[in-house]
Amino acid sequence: xxxxxxxxxxxxxxxxxxxxxxxxxxxxxxxxxxxxxxxxxxxxxxxxxxxxxxxxxxxxxxxxxxxxxxxxxxxxxxxxxxxxxxxxxxxxxxxxxxxxxxxxxxxxxxxxxxxxxxxxxxxxxxxxxxxxxxxxxxxxxxxxxxxxxxxxxxxxxxxxxxxxxxxxxxxxxxxxxxxxxxxxxxxxxxxxxxxxxxxxxxxxxxxxxxxxxxxxxxxxxxxxxxxxxxxxxxxxxxxxxxxxxxxxxxxxxxxxxxxxxxxxxxxxxxxxxxxxxxxxxxxxxxxxxxxxxxxxx
Amino acid sequence: xxxxxxxxxxxxxxxxxxxxxxxxxxxxxxxxxxxxxxxxxxxxxxxxxxxxxxxxxxxxxxxxxxxxxxxxxxxxxxxxxxxxxxxxxxxxxxxxxxxxxxxxxxxxxxxxxxxxxxxxxxxxxxxxxxxxxxxxxxxxxxxxxxxxxxxxxxxxxxxxxxxxxxxxxxxxxxxxxxxxxxxxxxxxxxxxxxxxxxxxxxxxxxxxxxxxxxxxxxxxxxxxxxxxxxxxxxxxxxxxxxxxxxxxxxxxxxxxxxxxxxxxxxxxxxxxxxxxxxxxxxxxxxxxxxxxxx
Numbered sequence: 292x293x294x295x296x297x298x299x300x301x302x303x304x305x306x307x308x309x310x311x312x313x314x315x316x317x318x319x320x321x322x323x324x325x326x327x328x329x330x331x332x333x334x335x336x337x338x339x340x341x342x343x344x345x346x347x348x349x350x351x352x353x354x355x356x357x358x359x360x361x362x363x364x365x366x367x368x369x370x371x372x373x374x375x376x377x378x379x380x381x382x383x384x385x386x387x388x389x390x391x392x393x394x395x396x397x398x399x400x401x402x403x404x405x406x407x408x409x410x411x412x413x414x415x416x417x418x419x420x421x422x423x424x425x426x427x428x429x430x431x432x433x434x435x436x437x438x439x440x441x442x443x444x445x446x447x448x449x450x451x452x453x454x455x456x457x458x459x460x461x462x463x464x465x466x467x468x469x470x471x472x473x474x475x476x477x478x479x480x481x482x483x484x485x486x487x488x489x490x491x492x493x494x495x496x497x498x499x500x501x502x503x504x505x506x507x508x509x510x511x512x513x514x515x516x517x518x519x520x521x522x523x524x525x526x527x528x529x530x531x532x533x534x535x536x537x538x539x540x541x542x543x544x545x546x547x548x549x550x551x552x553x554x555x556x557x558x559x560x561x562x563x564x565x566x567x568x569x570x571x572x573x574x575x576x577x578x579x580x581x582x583x584x585x586x587x588x
Numbered sequence: 589x590x591x592x593x594x595x596x597x598x599x600x601x602x603x604x605x606x607x608x609x610x611x612x613x614x615x616x617x618x619x620x621x622x623x624x625x626x627x628x629x630x631x632x633x634x635x636x637x638x639x640x641x642x643x644x645x646x647x648x649x650x651x652x653x654x655x656x657x658x659x660x661x662x663x664x665x666x667x668x669x670x671x672x673x674x675x676x677x678x679x680x681x682x683x684x685x686x687x688x689x690x691x692x693x694x695x696x697x698x699x700x701x702x703x704x705x706x707x708x709x710x711x712x713x714x715x716x717x718x719x720x721x722x723x724x725x726x727x728x729x730x731x732x733x734x735x736x737x738x739x740x741x742x743x744x745x746x747x748x749x750x751x752x753x754x755x756x757x758x759x760x761x762x763x764x765x766x767x768x769x770x771x772x773x774x775x776x777x778x779x780x781x782x783x784x785x786x787x788x789x790x791x792x793x794x795x796x797x798x799x800x801x802x803x804x805x806x807x808x809x810x811x812x813x814x815x816x817x818x819x820x821x822x823x824x825x826x827x828x829x830x831x832x833x834x835x836x837x838x839x840x841x842x843x844x845x846x847x848x849x850x851x852x853x854x855x856x857x858x859x860x861x862x863x864x865x866x867x868x869x870x871x872x873x874x875x876x877x878x879x880x881x882x
Contacts, residue, residue, distance in 0.1 A: 429650030
């Protein structure tokens with residue numbers, strides 16, 4: 292009874308959210324899972340349980356290996372996006388960390404793309420990544436031509452092999468600033484005593500960064516990777532806006548949408564659950580890890 | 589009491605602690621050169637958006653993308669505005685309630701989770717947080733079915749509800765971190781000794797000092813509701829949906845009017861950009877809070 296009076300009011304305040312999340316996150320995931328093991332392949336509904344058939348079919352019987360193709364696209368996109376955003380984010384943070392006049396201005400400009408929606412930025416990136424070359428070049432190709440880098444002109448996302456790497460360019464543009472903000476906060480969070488101690492020991496600037504500062508940034512880098520990684524796996528808006536739904540740039544998130552348009556609920560559910568598992572593999576260990584860290588602190 | 593009302597740690601995390609050393613030399617010039625080159629690269633898409641939106645007719649072409657307009661005209665802005673206006677207003681009706689409701693829920697949850705360490709609180713918190721990372725496709729099929737079965741009309745009301753529910757994790761996280769770092773235990777303890785219950789402590793003592801937390805969650809939720817496309821495409825359409833749907837319809841047509849699309853993209857981005865420029869500091873604070881660790 293005393294326990295109830297102690298925890299009761301808090302739980303009461305928390306319970307509406309817990310119930311909503313239990314239903315709309317975990318309940319609906321369970322529901323989707325149920326659909327994914329059924330044979331609900333059209334609007335007529337389900338006739339029964341088919342086990343993991345929908346999942347195995349995605350890997351074995353999908354026409355033109357469409358699902359595997361979408362996974363490959365996602366992998367290529369994710370690698371380029373993560374490497375690019377982390378590289379530029381860290382570089383920008385490093386430049387600002389070294390001390391630049393009007394830092395606030397640079398920071399604001401580097402970060403502003405984050406406030407723009409993928410749908411809106413897709414409008415301009417679709418045009419900037421125009422595949423015309425040479426005389427007819429526009430957008431990025433025109434810039435490359437103007438710089439005398441004609442050989443670097445590209446067909447961008449319309450390239451059947453490496454197109455998804457180009458699709459990562461707008462995503463990098465949009466989120467490198469965010470990574471910069473995370474790293475900059477990391478740099479600024481390092482106690483001044485650490486730097487001073489290193490200076491007293493006669494450490495060179497290179498050694499200071501290599502042995503003192505960068506190791507301190509590992510947790511920030513991990514957070515950034517996790518956040519970008521899970522965003523990347525869910526990438527939908529940007530691709531829908533730049534290329535629209537089409538084979539060349541299809542990723543699982545878009546495949547779900549396309550499959551739903553044909554009312555194949557079971558298949559769409561199976562793809563969504565695989566997508567969820569991909570994200571969970573990354574997120575769950577991270578959440579457990581941060582939880583432990585906090586406890587130890 | 590007033591000493592407690594410090595802004596969240598995140599707000600000032602980006603300000604340099606020490607005065608930047610101003611050295612002049614080849615290294616310094618190189619640094620500024622790099623910073624400037626990146627500045628130009630980041631602004632390039634913005635330049636194309638702006639100049640194209642003022643072009644008309646033959647002026648608009650792939651090869652003349654980088655040129656300034658031959659004649660400046662507002663025609664495309666007018667056209668885009670006429671197409672987008674209804675959804676522009678609807679998106680305010682979406683984003684404003686979402687921002688306010690989610691923030692209130694987040695404040696209550698964050699307060700409870702930061703103070704009342706009931707058994708299993710960590711597990712509960714982790715389960716809440718997971719909801720923030722899920723690909724929403726994994727809930728979309730049943731969500732749509734519920735909406736159709738219950739006869740709930742697609743559109744803004746449905747979207748407000750959905751954004752509020754799926755905004756619970758991030759808002760709870762932001763407030764939990766805020767309360768854990770800024771509200772001293774003694775303050776709560778004093779209230780408890782005075783006989784104030786949890787609800788009264790929250791309402792009388794905590795809410796008034798929560799404004800910095802609210803600024804963060806309001807900006808965060810406003811921006812994500814405003815920029816959302818995924819929920820919008822599943823649960824609404826061009827007639828009753830938010831502006832991202834309308835913009836995509838305007839810009840995604842078979843032979844899109846580039847000038848109007850670009851003007852439309854700018855109109856769509858204006859509110860969030862304005863929020864960002866005016867309240868940028870806190871916006872950054874929100875981004876920090878998004879990194880799970882306090």
